Amino acid sequence: xxxxxxxxESRELFVNLTLxxxxxxYKRSVLGWTWSLLNPLANMxxxxxxxxxxxxxxxxxxxxxxxxxxxxxxxxGLLPWNFLSNGMSGSMGxxxxxxxxxxxxxxxxxxxxxxxxxxxxxxxxxxxxVLALVLVVAGSFVLPWLxxxxxxxxxxxxxxxxxxxxLSVLNVYFRDVQxxxxxxxxxxxxxxxxVYPISYVRDxxxxxxxxxxxxxxxxxxxxxxxxxxxxxxxxxxxxLDTVFLVGVSVATLAVGVYVFTKLEPKxxxxx
Numbered sequence: 001x002x003x004x005x006x007x008x009e010s011r012e013l014f015v016n017l018t019l020x021x022x023x024x025x026y027k028r029s030v031l032g033w034t035w036s037l038l039n040p041l042a043n044m045x046x047x048x049x050x051x052x053x054x055x056x057x058x059x060x061x062x063x064x065x066x067x068x069x070x071x072x073x074x075x076x077g078l079l080p081w082n083f084l085s086n087g088m089s090g091s092m093g094x095x096x097x098x099x100x101x102x103x104x105x106x107x108x109x110x111x112x113x114x115x116x117x118x119x120x121x122x123x124x125x126x127x128x129x130v131l132a133l134v135l136v137v138a139g140s141f142v143l144p145w146l147x148x149x150x151x152x153x154x155x156x157x158x159x160x161x162x163x164x165x166x167l168s169v170l171n172v173y174f175r176d177v178q179x180x181x182x183x184x185x186x187x188x189x190x191x192x193x194x195v196y197p198i199s200y201v202r203d204x205x206x207x208x209x210x211x212x213x214x215x216x217x218x219x220x221x222x223x224x225x226x227x228x229x230x231x232x233x234x235x236x237x238x239x240l241d242t243v244f245l246v247g248v249s250v251a252t253l254a255v256g257v258y259v260f261t262k263l264e265p266k267x268x269x270x271x
Contacts, residue, residue, distance in 0.1 A: 010108055017115035022122060040082055040127055044071055047078070051195045059197055062233040067140045075131055076231045077194040077224040080152075083124040084160055084220065085185055090116045091164030092171045092178050095267065102267055109264055110257070113168045117161050124153065128231075135231065145230045148237075152226055155249045159219060162252030165260040172267060192220040219248045 051057040052070045061068040094116045095102065095109065102109060128149060135142045171177040193201065198221065205212040215221065222245055226237035 010111055013107060014111050014115055014118075017111060018118040018122075021116055021119035025119060025123075037127065037130055040075065040078060043078060043082075044075055047074055047195050057196050057200075060199075062140070063235070065140050065232065065234040067135070067138065067232060069138060072131070072135060072138060073228065073232055074195065076228045077192075079124065079127050079131065080156060080223050080227050081189065081192065081194050081220065082127075083120055083156065084163075084223075085189075086120045086123070087117045087160035087164055088167060088181060088185070090120060091168045092181060095168050095172050109267060110165060110260060113164045113260075114161060117157065117164050120160075121153065121157055128153070131231065140232075140234065142231055142234060145234055149227065149230045152223070152230065152237075152245075155245050156223055158253045159223075159245075159249040162249070162254070162256030165253075165256030169260050169263045169267070173263065188218075188220065191215075191218055192224055194224060198225060219245065219252075 048071050051074075057070075059068065059070055059073045062073075067073075091113050094112045098112050102112075128146075132142050132146060167177060167181065201215055202212060205215070222237075222241045226241060226245065229235050229237040
Protein backbone atom coordinates (compact mmCIF):
# COMPACT_ATOMS: atom_id res chain seq x y z
CA UNK A 1 0.00 0.00 0.00
CA UNK A 2 2.91 2.36 0.68
CA UNK A 3 4.20 1.71 -2.85
CA UNK A 4 0.79 2.52 -4.30
CA UNK A 5 0.71 5.74 -2.25
CA UNK A 6 4.17 6.71 -3.52
CA UNK A 7 3.08 6.15 -7.12
CA UNK A 8 -0.08 8.19 -6.56
CA GLU A 9 1.96 11.06 -5.11
CA SER A 10 4.29 10.97 -8.13
CA ARG A 11 1.61 11.68 -10.73
CA GLU A 12 3.13 15.04 -11.62
CA LEU A 13 6.58 13.47 -12.02
CA PHE A 14 5.09 10.80 -14.28
CA VAL A 15 3.46 13.43 -16.50
CA ASN A 16 6.66 15.49 -16.70
CA LEU A 17 8.80 12.45 -17.54
CA THR A 18 6.31 11.39 -20.22
CA LEU A 19 6.37 14.88 -21.74
CA UNK A 20 10.17 14.77 -21.67
CA UNK A 21 10.12 11.48 -23.55
CA UNK A 22 7.69 12.89 -26.10
CA UNK A 23 9.75 16.05 -26.65
CA UNK A 24 13.01 14.14 -26.95
CA UNK A 25 11.69 11.40 -29.22
CA TYR A 26 12.25 13.33 -32.44
CA LYS A 27 14.26 16.25 -31.10
CA ARG A 28 16.21 18.19 -33.77
CA SER A 29 14.74 16.11 -36.60
CA VAL A 30 13.34 18.04 -39.55
CA LEU A 31 10.18 15.96 -39.93
CA GLY A 32 9.58 15.58 -36.19
CA TRP A 33 6.47 13.59 -35.30
CA THR A 34 5.91 12.81 -38.97
CA TRP A 35 8.41 9.99 -38.47
CA SER A 36 5.86 8.34 -36.19
CA LEU A 37 3.71 7.83 -39.28
CA LEU A 38 6.44 7.37 -41.89
CA ASN A 39 8.10 4.42 -40.13
CA PRO A 40 5.03 2.13 -40.11
CA LEU A 41 4.12 3.28 -43.63
CA ALA A 42 7.60 2.35 -44.87
CA ASN A 43 7.29 -1.07 -43.25
CA MET A 44 3.84 -1.47 -44.78
CA UNK A 45 5.18 -0.77 -48.27
CA UNK A 46 8.12 -3.17 -47.86
CA UNK A 47 6.05 -6.02 -46.43
CA UNK A 48 3.25 -5.45 -48.96
CA UNK A 49 5.66 -5.72 -51.89
CA UNK A 50 7.45 -8.78 -50.51
CA UNK A 51 4.55 -10.78 -49.10
CA UNK A 52 1.64 -9.67 -51.31
CA UNK A 53 3.30 -9.49 -54.72
CA UNK A 54 6.41 -11.69 -54.46
CA UNK A 55 5.28 -14.43 -52.08
CA UNK A 56 1.61 -14.10 -53.13
CA UNK A 57 0.18 -14.04 -49.60
CA UNK A 58 -3.58 -13.68 -49.99
CA UNK A 59 -6.11 -12.41 -47.46
CA UNK A 60 -9.84 -12.95 -47.35
CA UNK A 61 -12.31 -10.09 -47.36
CA UNK A 62 -13.21 -8.63 -43.98
CA UNK A 63 -16.23 -10.27 -42.39
CA UNK A 64 -18.65 -8.50 -42.31
CA UNK A 65 -16.91 -5.33 -43.54
CA UNK A 66 -16.17 -6.77 -46.99
CA UNK A 67 -12.90 -4.81 -47.07
CA UNK A 68 -10.09 -6.47 -49.04
CA UNK A 69 -6.97 -4.29 -49.02
CA UNK A 70 -3.76 -6.10 -48.06
CA UNK A 71 -1.96 -2.92 -46.95
CA UNK A 72 -4.72 -1.99 -44.48
CA UNK A 73 -5.00 -5.59 -43.26
CA UNK A 74 -1.25 -5.54 -42.67
CA UNK A 75 -1.30 -2.24 -40.76
CA UNK A 76 -3.99 -3.54 -38.39
CA GLY A 77 -1.47 -6.12 -37.18
CA LEU A 78 1.74 -4.16 -37.69
CA LEU A 79 0.85 -1.18 -35.49
CA PRO A 80 0.19 -3.27 -32.31
CA TRP A 81 3.43 -5.14 -32.96
CA ASN A 82 5.39 -1.88 -33.31
CA PHE A 83 3.94 -0.72 -29.98
CA LEU A 84 5.17 -3.90 -28.28
CA SER A 85 8.59 -3.77 -29.95
CA ASN A 86 9.15 -0.07 -29.22
CA GLY A 87 7.94 -0.44 -25.64
CA MET A 88 10.28 -3.36 -24.96
CA SER A 89 13.28 -1.74 -26.62
CA GLY A 90 12.68 1.62 -24.97
CA SER A 91 12.20 0.11 -21.50
CA MET A 92 15.48 -1.80 -21.57
CA GLY A 93 17.63 1.31 -21.64
CA UNK A 94 15.55 3.71 -19.59
CA UNK A 95 17.07 2.92 -16.16
CA UNK A 96 20.62 3.06 -17.51
CA UNK A 97 19.91 6.32 -19.35
CA UNK A 98 18.57 7.86 -16.13
CA UNK A 99 21.30 6.48 -13.85
CA UNK A 100 22.31 9.96 -12.58
CA UNK A 101 18.73 10.70 -11.58
CA UNK A 102 18.39 7.33 -9.82
CA UNK A 103 21.60 7.86 -7.83
CA UNK A 104 20.70 11.35 -6.63
CA UNK A 105 16.94 11.50 -6.08
CA UNK A 106 14.49 9.13 -4.41
CA UNK A 107 11.30 8.41 -6.32
CA UNK A 108 9.45 5.27 -7.49
CA UNK A 109 11.77 3.90 -10.20
CA UNK A 110 8.85 2.22 -11.95
CA UNK A 111 7.79 5.66 -13.18
CA UNK A 112 10.78 5.79 -15.54
CA UNK A 113 9.61 2.65 -17.31
CA UNK A 114 5.95 3.67 -17.26
CA UNK A 115 6.66 7.14 -18.68
CA UNK A 116 8.73 5.69 -21.52
CA UNK A 117 5.95 3.29 -22.46
CA UNK A 118 3.35 6.06 -22.07
CA UNK A 119 5.17 8.05 -24.75
CA UNK A 120 4.85 5.06 -27.09
CA UNK A 121 1.15 4.80 -26.21
CA UNK A 122 0.70 8.37 -27.51
CA UNK A 123 2.47 7.44 -30.77
CA UNK A 124 0.36 4.28 -31.05
CA UNK A 125 -2.89 6.20 -30.61
CA UNK A 126 -1.89 8.73 -33.28
CA UNK A 127 -1.09 5.90 -35.70
CA UNK A 128 -4.39 4.18 -34.95
CA UNK A 129 -6.21 7.48 -35.53
CA VAL A 130 -4.62 7.86 -38.97
CA LEU A 131 -5.40 4.21 -39.78
CA ALA A 132 -9.04 4.72 -38.77
CA LEU A 133 -9.25 7.76 -41.05
CA VAL A 134 -7.80 5.79 -43.97
CA LEU A 135 -10.25 2.95 -43.32
CA VAL A 136 -13.16 5.41 -43.43
CA VAL A 137 -11.86 6.83 -46.73
CA ALA A 138 -11.59 3.27 -48.05
CA GLY A 139 -15.29 2.80 -47.34
CA SER A 140 -15.18 1.04 -43.98
CA PHE A 141 -17.02 3.07 -41.30
CA VAL A 142 -14.85 1.98 -38.40
CA LEU A 143 -15.53 4.89 -36.02
CA PRO A 144 -18.02 2.99 -33.76
CA TRP A 145 -15.35 0.31 -33.25
CA LEU A 146 -12.74 2.69 -31.87
CA UNK A 147 -14.11 2.25 -28.32
CA UNK A 148 -13.28 -1.49 -28.14
CA UNK A 149 -9.94 -0.66 -29.80
CA UNK A 150 -9.17 1.75 -26.94
CA UNK A 151 -9.96 -1.09 -24.55
CA UNK A 152 -7.46 -3.30 -26.40
CA UNK A 153 -4.84 -0.54 -26.15
CA UNK A 154 -5.35 -0.39 -22.38
CA UNK A 155 -5.02 -4.17 -22.02
CA UNK A 156 -1.95 -4.32 -24.26
CA UNK A 157 -0.38 -1.44 -22.33
CA UNK A 158 -0.61 -3.50 -19.12
CA UNK A 159 1.10 -6.35 -20.98
CA UNK A 160 3.89 -4.13 -22.33
CA UNK A 161 4.47 -2.43 -18.96
CA UNK A 162 4.82 -5.82 -17.29
CA UNK A 163 7.44 -6.94 -19.81
CA UNK A 164 9.13 -3.54 -19.70
CA UNK A 165 9.54 -3.64 -15.92
CA UNK A 166 11.26 -7.04 -16.11
CA LEU A 167 13.54 -6.13 -19.02
CA SER A 168 14.52 -2.71 -17.63
CA VAL A 169 15.77 -4.06 -14.32
CA LEU A 170 17.35 -7.23 -15.76
CA ASN A 171 19.28 -5.14 -18.28
CA VAL A 172 20.93 -3.26 -15.42
CA TYR A 173 22.29 -6.51 -13.94
CA PHE A 174 22.90 -8.35 -17.23
CA ARG A 175 23.70 -6.16 -20.23
CA ASP A 176 23.38 -9.18 -22.54
CA VAL A 177 19.60 -8.86 -22.21
CA GLN A 178 19.38 -6.15 -24.88
CA UNK A 179 21.19 -8.33 -27.43
CA UNK A 180 19.08 -11.37 -26.60
CA UNK A 181 15.84 -9.39 -26.92
CA UNK A 182 16.85 -8.22 -30.40
CA UNK A 183 16.97 -11.85 -31.54
CA UNK A 184 13.82 -12.76 -29.62
CA UNK A 185 11.83 -9.97 -31.28
CA UNK A 186 12.75 -11.25 -34.74
CA UNK A 187 11.56 -14.76 -33.86
CA UNK A 188 8.45 -13.43 -32.12
CA UNK A 189 7.54 -11.28 -35.15
CA UNK A 190 7.37 -14.23 -37.52
CA UNK A 191 5.66 -16.38 -34.88
CA UNK A 192 2.79 -13.87 -34.96
CA UNK A 193 0.30 -13.64 -37.88
CA UNK A 194 1.26 -10.12 -38.93
CA VAL A 195 2.44 -10.61 -42.53
CA TYR A 196 0.46 -13.82 -43.09
CA PRO A 197 -3.12 -14.85 -42.15
CA ILE A 198 -3.58 -17.15 -39.19
CA SER A 199 -5.48 -19.47 -41.53
CA TYR A 200 -2.13 -20.46 -43.06
CA VAL A 201 -1.00 -21.83 -39.71
CA ARG A 202 -4.38 -23.45 -39.03
CA ASP A 203 -4.28 -25.28 -42.38
CA UNK A 204 -0.65 -26.33 -41.93
CA UNK A 205 -1.39 -27.73 -38.46
CA UNK A 206 -4.91 -29.07 -39.11
CA UNK A 207 -3.86 -32.57 -38.04
CA UNK A 208 -1.76 -31.26 -35.15
CA UNK A 209 -4.24 -29.50 -32.94
CA UNK A 210 -1.89 -29.47 -29.96
CA UNK A 211 0.72 -27.48 -31.91
CA UNK A 212 -1.90 -24.97 -33.05
CA UNK A 213 -3.10 -24.58 -29.46
CA UNK A 214 0.50 -23.90 -28.38
CA UNK A 215 0.84 -21.39 -31.22
CA UNK A 216 -2.21 -19.48 -29.94
CA UNK A 217 -0.71 -19.27 -26.46
CA UNK A 218 1.45 -16.50 -27.91
CA UNK A 219 -0.44 -13.42 -26.58
CA UNK A 220 0.46 -11.36 -29.64
CA UNK A 221 -1.40 -13.83 -31.87
CA UNK A 222 -4.64 -12.95 -30.12
CA UNK A 223 -3.80 -9.26 -29.81
CA UNK A 224 -3.23 -8.97 -33.56
CA UNK A 225 -6.38 -10.94 -34.35
CA UNK A 226 -8.40 -8.83 -31.89
CA UNK A 227 -7.26 -5.56 -33.49
CA UNK A 228 -8.11 -6.94 -36.93
CA UNK A 229 -11.52 -8.07 -35.71
CA UNK A 230 -12.34 -4.53 -34.59
CA UNK A 231 -10.64 -2.44 -37.28
CA UNK A 232 -10.62 -4.60 -40.42
CA UNK A 233 -13.62 -6.89 -39.97
CA UNK A 234 -15.70 -4.57 -37.77
CA UNK A 235 -16.76 -7.19 -35.25
CA UNK A 236 -16.05 -8.00 -31.60
CA UNK A 237 -13.18 -10.35 -30.81
CA UNK A 238 -14.21 -13.77 -29.42
CA UNK A 239 -15.03 -13.59 -25.70
CA LEU A 240 -12.55 -16.37 -24.87
CA ASP A 241 -9.73 -14.46 -26.58
CA THR A 242 -10.65 -11.28 -24.71
CA VAL A 243 -10.64 -13.07 -21.35
CA PHE A 244 -7.31 -14.70 -22.24
CA LEU A 245 -5.72 -11.35 -23.13
CA VAL A 246 -6.94 -9.63 -19.97
CA GLY A 247 -5.74 -12.51 -17.80
CA VAL A 248 -2.31 -12.72 -19.45
CA SER A 249 -1.82 -8.94 -19.33
CA VAL A 250 -2.72 -8.66 -15.64
CA ALA A 251 -0.52 -11.66 -14.81
CA THR A 252 2.39 -10.20 -16.81
CA LEU A 253 2.04 -6.87 -15.03
CA ALA A 254 1.98 -8.63 -11.64
CA VAL A 255 5.14 -10.59 -12.50
CA GLY A 256 6.81 -7.42 -13.76
CA VAL A 257 6.03 -5.52 -10.54
CA TYR A 258 7.25 -8.46 -8.44
CA VAL A 259 10.56 -8.84 -10.29
CA PHE A 260 11.17 -5.09 -10.34
CA THR A 261 10.42 -4.76 -6.63
CA LYS A 262 12.83 -7.58 -5.76
CA LEU A 263 15.74 -6.20 -7.82
CA GLU A 264 15.12 -2.46 -7.44
CA PRO A 265 16.83 -1.91 -4.02
CA LYS A 266 20.34 -2.45 -5.46
CA UNK A 267 19.82 -0.49 -8.68
CA UNK A 268 21.93 2.49 -7.59
CA UNK A 269 24.85 0.19 -6.72
CA UNK A 270 24.69 -1.67 -10.02
CA UNK A 271 24.47 1.55 -12.01
